[in-house]
Amino acid sequence: MRVSLKWLRDYVDITAPHQELAERLTMAGLAVEAVESPGEGIEKVYTGKILQISPHPNADRLTICRVTLGQGEDLDIVTGAANVREGHVVPVAVEGARLAGGLVIKKSKLRGVESRGMLCSGQELGLDTSVMPPDQAHGIMLLDPSTPLGLDIKGVIGLDDTILELELTPNRGDCLSMVGVAREVASLLGERLRLPDTSAEGSGRGIEGLARVDIDDPGLCSRYVARLFRNVKIGPSPGWMQDRLRAAGIRPISNLVDISNYVMIELGQPLHAFDYDTLKDGHIIVRRAGKGEKMVTLDGSERNLSEDMLVIADPGGPVAIAGVMGGLATEVTEKTVNVLLESAHFNPVSIRRTSRVLGLRSEASLRFEKGVDPVTCLKAADRAARLLLEIGAGEVAPGAGDNYPVKGAPKTIVLRPGRVEHVLGVEVPGQETVSILKSLEFTVNDSGGDLLVSVPSHRQDVSLEEDLIEEIARMHGYNRIPYTLPSGSGTMGARTPRQSLEVAVKDFMTSLGLNETVTYSFTAPATLDRAGLPPDSPLRNVLRLQNPLSEEQSIMRTLLIPGLLEVLQRNASRRATDLGLFEIGRVFLPTGAGQLPVEKQVLAAAAMGSAPSGWNRAAQPHDFYYMKGVLEALLDRFGLRGCSFVREAGHSLFHPGKAARVTAGETVIGVIGEIHPDVLENYNLPQSAAAMEVDFEALAELSGRPRKYRPLPKFPGIERDLSLVVKKDIPARDITRTIRKHGGQYLQEVRLFDIYHGGQVPAGCQSMAFSLKFQAGDRTLTDQEVNGWMAKMSEALAGQFGAGLRS
Amino acid sequence: MEQKLQYIQARAMEEMSGAGSLEDLNEVRIRYLGKKGELTGVLRGMAALSSEERPRIGQAANRVRAEIEARLEERMSQLKDSLREKKLSAETIDITLPGTVFSTGKLHPLTAVTRQIEDIFLGLGFSIAEGPEVEMDYYNFEALNLPKEHPARDMQDTFFITPEILLRTHTSPVQVRTMERTAPALPVKIIAPGKVYRRDDDATHSPMFHQIEGLVVDKRITFADLRGVLQVFAEKMFGSETRTRFRPSYFPFTEPSAEVDISCGMCGGEGCRVCSRTGWLEILGCGMVHPRVLEMSGYNSSEVTGFAFGMGVERITMLKYNLDDMRLLFDNDVRFLAQF
Numbered sequence A: 001m002r003v004s005l006k007w008l009r010d011y012v013d014i015t016a017p018h019q020e021l022a023e024r025l026t027m028a029g030l031a032v033e034a035v036e037s038p039g040e041g042i043e044k045v046y047t048g049k050i051l052q053i054s055p056h057p058n059a060d061r062l063t064i065c066r067v068t069l070g071q072g073e074d075l076d077i078v079t080g081a082a083n084v085r086e087g088h089v090v091p092v093a094v095e096g097a098r099l100a101g102g103l104v105i106k107k108s109k110l111r112g113v114e115s116r117g118m119l120c121s122g123q124e125l126g127l128d129t130s131v132m133p134p135d136q137a138h139g140i141m142l143l144d145p146s147t148p149l150g151l152d153i154k155g156v157i158g159l160d161d162t163i164l165e166l167e168l169t170p171n172r173g174d175c176l177s178m179v180g181v182a183r184e185v186a187s188l189l190g191e192r193l194r195l196p197d198t199s200a201e202g203s204g205r206g207i208e209g210l211a212r213v214d215i216d217d218p219g220l221c222s223r224y225v226a227r228l229f230r231n232v233k234i235g236p237s238p239g240w241m242q243d244r245l246r247a248a249g250i251r252p253i254s255n256l257v258d259i260s261n262y263v264m265i266e267l268g269q270p271l272h273a274f275d276y277d278t279l280k281d282g283h284i285i286v287r288r289a290g291k292g293e294k295m296v297t298l299d300g301s302e303r304n305l306s307e308d309m310l311v312i313a314d315p316g317g318p319v320a321i322a323g324v325m326g327g328l329a330t331e332v333t334e335k336t337v338n339v340l341l342e343s344a345h346f347n348p349v350s351i352r353r354t355s356r357v358l359g360l361r362s363e364a365s366l367r368f369e370k371g372v373d374p375v376t377c378l379k380a381a382d383r384a385a386r387l388l389l390e391i392g393a394g395e396v397a398p399g400a401g402d403n404y405p406v407k408g409a410p411k412t413i414v415l416r417p418g419r420v421e422h423v424l425g426v427e428v429p430g431q432e433t434v435s436i437l438k439s440l441e442f443t444v445n446d447s448g449g450d451l452l453v454s455v456p457s458h459r460q461d462v463s464l465e466e467d468l469i470e471e472i473a474r475m476h477g478y479n480r481i482p483y484t485l486p487s488g489s490g491t492m493g494a495r496t497p498r499q500s501l502e503v504a505v506k507d508f509m510t511s512l513g514l515n516e517t518v519t520y521s522f523t524a525p526a527t528l529d530r531a532g533l534p535p536d537s538p539l540r541n542v543l544r545l546q547n548p549l550s551e552e553q554s555i556m557r558t559l560l561i562p563g564l565l566e567v568l569q570r571n572a573s574r575r576a577t578d579l580g581l582f583e584i585g586r587v588f589l590p591t592g593a594g595q596l597p598v599e600k601q602v603l604a605a606a607a608m609g610s611a612p613s614g615w616n617r618a619a620q621p622h623d624f625y626y627m628k629g630v631l632e633a634l635l636d637r638f639g640l641r642g643c644s645f646v647r648e649a650g651h652s653l654f655h656p657g658k659a660a661r662v663t664a665g666e667t668v669i670g671v672i673g674e675i676h677p678d679v680l681e682n683y684n685l686p687q688s689a690a691a692m693e694v695d696f697e698a699l700a701e702l703s704g705r706p707r708k709y710r711p712l713p714k715f716p717g718i719e720r721d722l723s724l725v726v727k728k729d730i731p732a733r734d735i736t737r738t739i740r741k742h743g744g745q746y747l748q749e750v751r752l753f754d755i756y757h758g759g760q761v762p763a764g765c766q767s768m769a770f771s772l773k774f775q776a777g778d779r780t781l782t783d784q785e786v787n788g789w790m791a792k793m794s795e796a797l798a799g800q801f802g803a804g805l806r807s
Numbered sequence B: 001m002e003q004k005l006q007y008i009q010a011r012a013m014e015e016m017s018g019a020g021s022l023e024d025l026n027e028v029r030i031r032y033l034g035k036k037g038e039l040t041g042v043l044r045g046m047a048a049l050s051s052e053e054r055p056r057i058g059q060a061a062n063r064v065r066a067e068i069e070a071r072l073e074e075r076m077s078q079l080k081d082s083l084r085e086k087k088l089s090a091e092t093i094d095i096t097l098p099g100t101v102f103s104t105g106k107l108h109p110l111t112a113v114t115r116q117i118e119d120i121f122l123g124l125g126f127s128i129a130e131g132p133e134v135e136m137d138y139y140n141f142e143a144l145n146l147p148k149e150h151p152a153r154d155m156q157d158t159f160f161i162t163p164e165i166l167l168r169t170h171t172s173p174v175q176v177r178t179m180e181r182t183a184p185a186l187p188v189k190i191i192a193p194g195k196v197y198r199r200d201d202d203a204t205h206s207p208m209f210h211q212i213e214g215l216v217v218d219k220r221i222t223f224a225d226l227r228g229v230l231q232v233f234a235e236k237m238f239g240s241e242t243r244t245r246f247r248p249s250y251f252p253f254t255e256p257s258a259e260v261d262i263s264c265g266m267c268g269g270e271g272c273r274v275c276s277r278t279g280w281l282e283i284l285g286c287g288m289v290h291p292r293v294l295e296m297s298g299y300n301s302s303e304v305t306g307f308a309f310g311m312g313v314e315r316i317t318m319l320k321y322n323l324d325d326m327r328l329l330f331d332n333d334v335r336f337l338a339q340f
């Protein structure tokens, strides 16, 4: 809402400086986003009359205008504008003038002819062309011919003004009007509010018998006021009205439209004008549209109406979509003689729905949606009539057609002074409470104890005691309320074990060298293909957004890894090809129609290339074993026991020979592996990469298991190395199992510390070296005992795997 | 005889001083004190002396031997010290070479800031609640006093899955879920961090972003308490000099409602580019929980009151690190991530 202070002063005296006023409005809940001073910097531009126009001797497109400022000598000014005629009154910038944007006018020669100034367009004076009449937007601004000459232009076209740009909250529809804002200002400054003159008795035959209003659906239209204007002369509205509309950001069009808009801005009530003579029988019927009914709206398009839309009709059919847009057939044109003016109250929800369905939002529908004041309907119609008479644009028929089927009684609220203190935590003196409410036009019945407060009709947002408390608080001043801390039952603040684990896991992952990412929860359907998911993959069962911003963000992810691969790709395109990432986030797994999905928190990591070498260390490839090491370190760090790795050859994201499922007992809780070459290609990754994705909630469950202390060994252990030559395809885990099985009860540790190919090791085989540790809790073991176990072990290994011992 | 002893001593002393290594020194020792050494020879020759001379010469010889031995030990330790010194000096390394690389990753700035905010409220006795990101219309809107067709729904452009299921547009539904779960027990004192979604995408909006919601419900909770808690938060988060300013605002689920500004840390409130010359930075919205919301969630609004607040983590992160483009937070460029 743009508020011209010049205009606002019609309704309230303002003594405070602009900045202070803006500050006080902001602190009362009417946020002032900007303060504009449109005329600032414009100097020495005056009203002048064009006496004579003569051709330029050297240029076809230029003319020489002789201009008088009413006094002093006449000025010859060269102009390229085509819209000026002798007798026009226009803004004249004289030598030394300053225009909008800082342009300074000097005496100059144009194609050999001296020009002693410049005729100005609206734009050159800082006006927004979008709010200028089309014929003036690009030419010299034409002023009312009766304008006195030699006046400072700023006062003439309303540039000696200050505009407050208000950012209103949706509940304050009442402040979408000058009077509404003035009411707040009056309350804040302790001034009196002056309402505009609405007396317009009219002359000639009364409206009765000429127009009739029927409301079929009072639920959607609680009041409809019609007034009748006769013998209207359609033409431009007076300059003062145009200036004010422009200041409000509305383009002046013609006197009748301008009056409607002026009243809408002034009182907040949208009006609509019909060409009375096009209405059948002067009979207005407010009803729902019939099924399949159509009408052509003002913009020339045919609209399909539905039964939940409210229309204004005459006996012949719809003539307007109520509150949203008028009909072409009943539009006021230059030929219009008689006008029926509508001032009505429509159901906000209905208007909102209709304007959304039709894609038509306007200043009027905006106000109806927020709820206009039904009491104002008649005043607004009268105000329009008054203005019509004032500017001499027509006659007004006495009386109004006022159909007001639903008269809401004023709301009454009980306000308990104790409650104010209870909610705000500060005692606002009773006297102040009453005077705040009264200044906002609430009626207060103060009989000592509780207050009986009735709500003025323009404050439809106020219906509860708390709403009144807010009014008191904002006018008293939020920042005068003290700072306290909640009393009462104390609470311990703590993270849950899972939340703590999340914190610790993130810290741990970063300590391993991985950077945390945050990627979008939505992704492109193509992601599923890029990840190579087979058609029957359950991960293809995704939630789809009905109204995504783009195809790229139209489904909810079922996997985190693809998001990380995209990040790897983006970084690779910026030449960062050796890196590791992780993220803890949710995946969304649909359950059934109408049901919320399962949201599972998962931990994912991805790494590409290798951890860079140092001058004293070799590069460490980000391969399967790296990623497995990360996960194993994590499991170990958080005491998550009972996870194992099972070969996974069928997961489309991973290399079939370099991937595993992570299981906890019987349950699969994750996958890990090197990215499949096809997927690398799909993501355009320049190097191989490894990734994992683990159900974080399953990890958290494992970590919840209690840990118990085991006594430290008191007796020394015996360490032995065991080197075997075995076929390459025998999994290390099988060998370890056999070692453990035959190593006796005191075998505490089996650690694979070397794998060797080549040399004397036969082809297809590898040498594996284990370090074993035997230890008993109650005594020192003997070499002989250990030799016995080693022998059994070797025998079993030889038998099972054909393993040969190396010494 | 005695002269010879003196002569041996003098020579031995001289040779020991001249020995440059432990090996040389050992040779000297053998030459004089060894089985065939010169001093040993003298002692052996004592048999030929008279019984008067023998003790005297014997004493002298023993004295010489002791002196040589003492000197020998002294020289030995001198040589050892100088050897160690040489060895250590030969082992000198270039301490300006970089250390062994332990690459460390960084927490995402949003995580770092969220954690900082969480820790402040944990310290104030709040616990952390969570809720679904895909939410029912009921929890996201209706139970928050935003019935269908409420004009304030326009403030939050929503992604829908079905007409009744949507991506939550704020963390406020966690308020409702928490109250439903807790009612009628008291107090409720939670914050709810999490992802939220709105149909917006430019330099200052992201279709996915993060909020932290706060909710306190108890028998005597006041607007003054809300002011106190948020003032403490602002000081802990932005520095003890920070002031707060509460502006009346509107949210359907709170009444009264406010927006909170903090004094601009860049200019100290004088006005600068960051704060658009106002001296203030808007950081959150808050208010007293609307009685209808309390009632719908199972509390008797005449017996309990509450306050709620909600802040955008991106906004605070951008202020804290002086970022000008929100999209950087979701681009995950490692050169960016490594800075935090």
Ligand SMILES: [Zn+2]
Pocket: B264, B265, B266, B267, B268, B269, B270, B271, B272, B273, B274, B275, B276, B277, B279, B280
């Ligand atoms: Zn600043």
